Amino acid sequence: PARAEVMRMAVTTSFENSGLADVLLPAIREDTGIEVQLVVVGTGQALRLGAAGDVDAVLVHARAAEEEFLAAGHGTHRREIMYNDFVLIGPQDDPAGIAGAESAAEALKRIAAAQALFVSRGDDSGTHKKELSLWSAAGIDPAGGWYRPIGAGMGAALNTASAMNAYVMSDRASWLNFGNKSDLALLFAGDPALFNQYAYIPVNPALHPHVRADLALRLEEWLVGARAKELINGYRVNGESLFVFNAVSK
Amino acid sequence: MDSILQGLGQAFWLIITFDPDLYEIIAMSLRVSLSAVLVASAIGLPLGAWLAVNRFRWRRTTIAVLNALMGLPPVVVGLFVYLLLSRSGPFGVLGLLFTPSAMIIAQVIIITPLIASISHQAIRDLWAEYHDLLISMNATRGQRIRALLWDGRRALLTATLAGFGRAIGEVGAIMIVGGSIEHSTRVLTTAIALETSKGNLEFALGLGVVLIALAVAVNMTIHGLSGTERAPAW
Amino acid sequence: MDSILQGLGQAFWLIITFDPDLYEIIAMSLRVSLSAVLVASAIGLPLGAWLAVNRFRWRRTTIAVLNALMGLPPVVVGLFVYLLLSRSGPFGVLGLLFTPSAMIIAQVIIITPLIASISHQAIRDLWAEYHDLLISMNATRGQRIRALLWDGRRALLTATLAGFGRAIGEVGAIMIVGGSIEHSTRVLTTAIALETSKGNLEFALGLGVVLIALAVAVNMTIHGLSGTERAPAW
């Protein structure tokens, strides 16, 4: 193909870890001629990059923060693309017995009751915020020696949990792609409370004239289109599908 | 530019408000780095001297490897230590992972080559000066090394301080083996990385300034105590 | 232990299969690190010599600060450079963020103090030797520095190689300013960090081994070419 036009998009680690990008990017390049460069960072940092105009668009999953971002005028609009779900991971023998829990809140209560080691991202990321909302939904203020906020990314949290043989909450994509499972297993999933919505926000060209708003829009069109739907819904790791396409065509 | 100034302001604010969390983190940083420097110096300084004093077949290779190891990527070291200390690893039973000890071990691995390499260079020059005398006096290998370490102590300080600087500014390895667990293994650098990923860049920069100030203070104190750069070369 | 062996196996496999992605990453690592070393040496070596030769009021402080800066935390440097190069920063218009140039800038900031500090130490000893002679000959400041750099070139190599090692193993800063963008700014260390976060520890370790091998190879080549450690001190 002809020389590609280049745009940059900040994405969160969990998206990158899913491996979906490796499927989408070549297709985008093929269909639109856009070479998307992914800058992989934490949610907060991704939004910060957008606010500074250092990327042309962001793809994140932290509703409240996204809305703040829009309210401040940093982005033009928010477009939901797809979702996956969070899962609770823990030691295979499940000392807190969360596998049989009715709901996510119930599972967390059991962990707290058993004082079983729980690794938290503790980094204000989308995943971390979700985890905190689940705790508060369960009516628990997690604290004490069993609760370990590590202040790091998803991969680091999983590696830590794996080494400690602790419980941890992860997005399904990161978990499936995670290579250092040792004794960990997926113990709880499926509660709609665990939904994880990804949204696409182009950076506001009014604030940053140099951003490639044109490319950002073309990319958005592709992301909500049929090819994207097919690829996203069809993406599987170990036979499991990870993402559900839920963009609404205008 | 604004952000940078804000960062400086944050640093100042943090220090004067005597934030207890901050002081806890600083204490952990110092504890880990100073311990690592002590251990690494105890290994690296004699090793540097030994390499300066001995001529053996693989000397050049050893020195080249040592120089290369100076740049040992922290992440790799972290991984390596993680694999050794993890429950399924050979030293898993010790239960050291995610403790300050694990962080010290990782840092020792990172800074020992640095200390050994810089001290080797300093000692090599001194050895060129003392060579004939010490050989003539029939000093044993150990005596030679001791004389060089003692008489070259000022220059060796640079090596040790370089090691300290590297240790206290290190993040990749201790993140993996220490885990940056709040109130337990969080140090300045991992706190900075955390704030960065949160997008709190000014706060992160503020912590960075605190860290640099700390490193400068330690350097000045030690230079002051030892009198280097004041008196002549020895 | 198994994991570690697997890592070695992976490294071996990667190299012999001539994986094009790997070679692309290696090339970028070398390009960035070598450029940074060139620039940093051009600044750091004369600076080290200048500090050795000049006596001025704030000399001790300057040297202590330089020593402290040796341990400049990469993340902080990354942040700082990010804030400067960000579109909303003072140099945003240059559009350097997330390019190899940005990574080189960050690395130059990290390794210049290291190179200056180590070379300062080496030059200081040589200056102690040459001091009377050069003063007596009424050499200008620039001439003194040139003579010391030239006659001390062997020792300065250690400084440069230390800088290279540090640069090629660096991850925190270039991750922030380079972004580890595939086929564009990904280098060995950021690739290792990425694989680690995916839990592909063996693969990450394999890349680490490749990186160390690369650093050793560069060191050996340069030592070999320069003949250090073979001939006497000069």
Next chain:
Amino acid sequence: MSTLAGTLATGAAQGCEAGAGTRQPLLPLVLERAEARARGKLLIGPVDLTLGRSGFTIVMGPNGSGKTTLLRLMHGLQRLSAGTIRWNLPEPIARKRQAYVFQAPIMMRRSVLDSIAYPLLLRGTPRSEARARAADWAVRVGLGAALHRPAPVLSGGEKQKLALARALIGGPEILFLDEPCANLDGRATREIETILLDARAGGTRIVMATHDMGQARRLASEVLFLYGGRVHESGAAKGFFAAPETPEARAFMNGEIVE
């Protein structure tokens, strides 16, 4: 040696690239109550002394009496702790017209040829010319066979010869020498003495420390006898060697115990 004398006579003029005819003399050098201290300890002084326009001053005295310190003080290498030192010219100009041969020769990590040429290079002489003149000087001091040897591997005497050639090549107006022949054999000593006398004849002022009485007698026009960090006795060579005034100088001349 006769060719040497001819070249050497112009030694001082060579050093000065311009205005040799009209230029101001560097000397006299006047020291007034000059003192040198190291960490508070008095090394020498107070010294009152005037070095006139011409002559060959020999500095003598027991080990540790301060000869080296005095020479370094005059040359500007030793910091003055009290008193004054005044050349006839402003300090920066004065510094350019001097040369010094150290008691322990300082060898740069370069070849003999490059070491001797170095002072010329410092003044901007083109490398090829500097090398040619250096080769010339190397031959004169007896290092013709060692041109391309690294200076640090030279024998003790060869190092002293190198240091001498390096000091003389710039054609200094005043030359300080600190026991320059201590490690030289008899023949080399004589040759160097001839070179020095030629330089003096060419207008170079010479101040030299030595322990060799024979040499002192052969060369001196003026003697400074140091004792315990002070100039204990000084005067014309003839008078001093014939009959030293102080008992210490007398005892020193006889190699006896000086307490």
Next chain:
Amino acid sequence: MSTLAGTLATGAAQGCEAGAGTRQPLLPLVLERAEARARGKLLIGPVDLTLGRSGFTIVMGPNGSGKTTLLRLMHGLQRLSAGTIRWNLPEPIARKRQAYVFQAPIMMRRSVLDSIAYPLLLRGTPRSEARARAADWAVRVGLGAALHRPAPVLSGGEKQKLALARALIGGPEILFLDEPCANLDGRATREIETILLDARAGGTRIVMATHDMGQARRLASEVLFLYGGRVHESGAAKGFFAAPETPEARAFMNGEIVE
């Protein structure tokens, strides 16, 4: 000086902490076709030479003739490139019973006292005893006033004195000296000569390089004349000084040109 002689006579015995009575002699030292090279270049040799049990050997020769190299070769500091060197004892034992005074004194970054005591410390002498003996020796060589000065700041002559005391304190069986009096004043030279003669009387074998003819005559029992890296002439001192056999030695003695 009389007290010195008494102490010095036992110098050699002091060095040997045990079995002095029955111990094997270190000498003779035999060199057979010994050569020293540096990067291929022949520095000295081939040298055939035997150093007998007792005596005071003076090594003479023009600058660069190989005196230093020969001494270093015998002492084991210079690598032998060809030929053999044999002591009467196995090499490791022989190495312990020697001392060497370098042409350019090597000063450790320590005080005068600690520098002189260092060889004793190396052998395990308790620090206080080593210090006491070092202080004693410092006084003997004339450094009594400089005990606590850092060795590197000493004057040229003081450094040589320190090096001498440091070499003698261990009571070596054989002592190599490379122009040890080059920077000493007349009185110090005489005193050192007395110390050396006393040491010799006490059983220490001495091999010394010097350019000072007077000193050579005063001390030598045997002369080695080096020329162009070879032993050109050797023999008893008396014969040599009275009438050197070779024209080169004759010329050298007269300080003439030796080509």
